[in-house]
Amino acid sequence: xxxxxxxxxxxxxxxxxEIGNAISAEINRQVHNLSHEIGRLAVPAILxxxxxxxxxxxxxxxxxxxxxxxxxxxxxxEGTLREGEVHATKLLEIPTIYGGEYGPDxxxxxxxxxxxxxxxxxxxxxxxxxxxxxxxxxxxxxxxGMSERIATPRLQTPRPIVPAGSVAIAEQQTGVYPxxxxxxxxxxxxxxxxxxxxxREPPVLVQPGDYLRFxxxxxxxxxxxxxxxxSGVYQLVTxxxxxxx
Amino acid sequence: xxxxxxxEGGFFTTVQDLGRYGYQRYGVPVSGALDRFAIRTGNxxxxxxxxxxxxxxTFVGPRLRFLCDSTxxxxxxxxxxxxxxxxxxxxxxxxxxxxxxxxxxxxQDGIRSxxxxxxxxxxxxxxxxxSTFIRSRLGGVEGRPLAPGDTIPVGDPAHSAAxxxxxxxxxxxxxxxxxxxxxxxxxxxxxxxxTEAGIKTFLSSVYTxxxxxxxxxxxxxxxxxxxxxxxxxxxxxTPYGAVQVTGNGMPIVLLxxxxxxxxxxxxxxxISVDLPSIGQAQLGDAVQxxxxxxxxxxxxxxxxxxxxxxxxx
Numbered sequence: 067x068x069x070x071x072x073x074x075x076x077x078x079x080x081x082x083x084e085i086g087n088a089i090s091a092e093i094n095r096q097v098h099n100l101s102h103e104i105g106r107l108a109v110p111a112i113l114x115x116x117x118x119x120x121x122x123x124x125x126x127x128x129x130x131x132x133x134x135x136x137x138x139x140x141x142x143x144e145g146t147l148r149e150g151e152v153h154a155t156k157l158l159e160i161p162t163i164y165g166g167e168y169g170p171d172x173x174x175x176x177x178x179x180x181x182x183x184x185x186x187x188x189x190x191x192x193x194x195x196x197x198x199x200x201x202x203x204x205x206x207x208x209x210x211g212m213s214e215r216i217a218t219p220r221l222q223t224p225r226p227i228v229p230a231g232s233v234a235i236a237e238q239q240t241g242v243y244p245x246x247x248x249x250x251x252x253x254x255x256x257x258x259x260x261x262x263x264x265x266r267e268p269p270v271l272v273q274p275g276d277y278l279r280f281x282x283x284x285x286x287x288x289x290x291x292x293x294x295x296x297s298g299v300y301q302l303v304t305x306x307x308x309x310x311x
Numbered sequence: 312x313x314x315x316x317x318x319e320g321g322f323f324t325t326v327q328d329l330g331r332y333g334y335q336r337y338g339v340p341v342s343g344a345l346d347r348f349a350i351r352t353g354n355x356x357x358x359x360x361x362x363x364x365x366x367x368x369t370f371v372g373p374r375l376r377f378l379c380d381s382t383x384x385x386x387x388x389x390x391x392x393x394x395x396x397x398x399x400x401x402x403x404x405x406x407x408x409x410x411x412x413x414x415x416x417x418x419q420d421g422i423r424s425x426x427x428x429x430x431x432x433x434x435x436x437x438x439x440x441x442s443t444f445i446r447s448r449l450g451g452v453e454g455r456p457l458a459p460g461d462t463i464p465v466g467d468p469a470h471s472a473a474x475x476x477x478x479x480x481x482x483x484x485x486x487x488x489x490x491x492x493x494x495x496x497x498x499x500x501x502x503x504x505x506t507e508a509g510i511k512t513f514l515s516s517v518y519t520x521x522x523x524x525x526x527x528x529x530x531x532x533x534x535x536x537x538x539x540x541x542x543x544x545x546x547x548x549t550p551y552g553a554v555q556v557t558g559n560g561m562p563i564v565l566l567x568x569x570x571x572x573x574x575x576x577x578x579x580x581x582i583s584v585d586l587p588s589i590g591q592a593q594l595g596d597a598v599q600x601x602x603x604x605x606x607x608x609x610x611x612x613x614x615x616x617x618x619x620x621x622x623x624x
Contacts, residue, residue, distance in 0.1 A: 076548070122548075
């Protein structure tokens with residue numbers, strides 16, 4: 067983490083606030099705190115706020131606010147942010163069926179790790195993952211905190227189509243493909259939960275800065291949840307974390 | 312309901328407006344017209360709000376039958392538009408009668424033309440915008456380019472059509488795209504990842520538009536831009552206009568459908584008023600970059616707003 071955040075112009079309509087230059091939960095927490103506070107400012111000249119691993123990109127309308135005014139307003143905000151201040155963080159449970167046709171690459175992860183299938187599933191579902199940021203496709207969560215023991219390289223050749231809901235691993239990252247898209251990650255399972263739905267407001271179920279936990283389910287539980295989702299009666303399991311791990 | 316029937320879709324015709332803001336934190340790209348000046352002008356010429364949706368027509372135009380009386384404007388590239396086989400002017404409001412057929416001959420200048428219709432294209436709003444984002448099938452007509460047999464809904468106009476017919480952009484204000492594009496840039500945010508020689512190469516060389524050119528980005532070819540160490544960074548936000556330089560030292564100008572975050576160094580960012588120029592470039596065109604300061608960029612933006620203001624009355 068930098069001692070003081072860096073403020074950089076990004077073209078003529080955006081400003082980047084860099085908190086640090088590494089993937090770390092501490093830096094990322096500052097990013098989400100700051101982006102939350104910027105949102106609370108409700109400045110009409112701020113058009114969009116994008117939290118990333120280690121920076122916040124603020125889009126603004128230069129016809130309404132000058133770069134200098136914006137920078138001083140954001141610097142003041144940064145100064146008031148107390149060390150370690152945390153906004154209510156949510157934990158969302160993601161029912162996941164591992165292996166089989168739902169996770170065709172689970173075998174490769176087993177082979178690469180030298181662990182048993184049950185062990186891989188236990189490790190993958192035994193961690194609460196921080197959503198560092200969203201990107202790649204709408205709603206795709208970049209998750210951090212996966213055990214090195216199940217880290218597996220990407221596929222040599224990406225798949226042209228990865229089904230929506232696929233839970234996957236690439237190196238030491240894990241994630242969920244929220245919508246059907248191409249992709250090169252190892253598919254280890256699938257969730258029936260729709261992480262991204264453009265007809266919802268907001269279109270996502272959890273925000274960057276929140277946490278996900280994968281809950282192993284069997285085929286009949288998966289089918290039951292899928293049925294409930296389709297009939298609109300599925301209750302997502304979320305909880306508020308007082309003190310994130 | 313007012314509608315337009317699609318006889319032929321053309322090479323790549325999509326519904327676009329000024330884009331989708333407020334959802335980039337969820338990984339939803341901004342999208343919208345690649346020539347914002349053209350679509351805003353077209354809308355103002357026909358009495359619409361400048362953020363109304365129009366059709367972005369790429370290179371080979373569609374054949375469209377209007378099933379309603381309309382006032383239209385074709386702005387941006389001159390793709391040789393004709394109504395019932397007779398050439399019609401660009402950057403000018405033109406009266407269309409029910410049954411008229413709009414078609415295109417061949418590109419004269421630029422590659423992306425905008426069709427604005429009084430009342431606006433009335434595709435459903437998705438996350439606050441009608442823009443089509445093909446990769447995730449969002450917005451527009453089922454999130455895809457137009458196809459034969461589509462029926463495009465048009466909104467009810469706010470004004471009587473007669474008031475706007477014949478309105479045009481002054482000829483000295485009409486952009487000429489040509490085949491040489493000088494893009495003004497603000498350096499950064501990762502210009503410090505390049506050697507002095509790398510920066511010099513970037514700002515003094517002529518780059519060429521390659522076939523790797525879609526709504527997500529325009530890959531250029533030319534002299535290698537030298538990094539100090541590596542082309543990878545810890546991912547951060549990537550705006551429309553960012554010039555990304557990957558490991559092979561070649562620049563890519565990110566466009567409206569680009570991802571919201573990315574892990575490559577961004578040497579510079581193209582200023583807003585010069586984005587239409589790269590959006591209108593075609594295969595083999597020459598591209599050069601010129602570094603300017605924020606003040607100059609904002610001055611150019613205000614000048615463009617003043618020009619658009621004259622069309623708002």
